Amino acid sequence: MNIFEALRKDHDIQRKLLEVLVDTSGNTKKREETFKALKHELKIHEDGEERHFYSPLIDIDKTQDHARHGIAEHHEIDEIIAQLEETEMDSSAWLKYAKKLKEKVEHHLEDEEHTFFQLAGKVLNDKEKINLGAEYNQYIETSREHEIEKAMDI
Numbered sequence: 001m002n003i004f005e006a007l008r009k010d011h012d013i014q015r016k017l018l019e020v021l022v023d024t025s026g027n028t029k030k031r032e033e034t035f036k037a038l039k040h041e042l043k044i045h046e047d048g049e050e051r052h053f054y055s056p057l058i059d060i061d062k063t064q065d066h067a068r069h070g071i072a073e074h075h076e077i078d079e080i081i082a083q084l085e086e087t088e089m090d091s092s093a094w095l096k097y098a099k100k101l102k103e104k105v106e107h108h109l110e111d112e113e114h115t116f117f118q119l120a121g122k123v124l125n126d127k128e129k130i131n132l133g134a135e136y137n138q139y140i141e142t143s144r145e146h147e148i149e150k151a152m153d154i
Contacts, residue, residue: 001133001134001137002126002129002130002133003052003053003120003124003130004117004120004121005133006136006137006140007053007112007117007136008113010045011109011112011113013041014038014041014045014105014109015106015109017038017041018038018101018105018106019102021034021098021101022099022102025095026089027089031089032089035084035089035098039081042077044143046074046078047139047143048136048140048143049070049074049136050074051135051136052136052139053132053136054067054070056128056132057123057124060123062119062122062123063116063119066119066120069111070111073104073107074108077101077104080097080104081101083097084097084098084101
């Protein structure tokens with residue numbers, strides 16, 4: 001699996017979680033669990049993407065601005081998550097922030113998939129694409145296992 005396939009797979013997980021999240025209401029267990037899962041997926045994806053996709057591309061003139069833009073959008077997403085964490089789950093403001101998060105994340109994913117992936121595909125060779133995909137997947141797998149162990153208090 002190359003880096004683009006690996007990232008798209010995780011993008012699909014994020015889209016599904018966002019869809020479920022904005023369909024929840026009140027201070028419910030489903031909203032709480034979905035938000036927790038989404039935060040974790042966004043965090044490990046953000047970290048993995050910055051290490052194994054943006055980092056190698058930030059040094060290349062053709063992709064530097066796009067990589068920096070992607071990192072900046074990660075920070076904007078983190079700020080919306082912080083707003084959600086500071087807001088009561090059963091308030092109308094919480095749902096407003098959740099919809100804002102969905103919009104921001106979906107914009108970021110579309111921007112990557114329809115613009116940046118094509119540009120990055122031109123500057124990375126096939127071996128680099130495969131290697132970055134493997135490194136990214138290993139990072140994500142390890143991060144998910146760590147979260148499961150933490151939840152189970154292992």
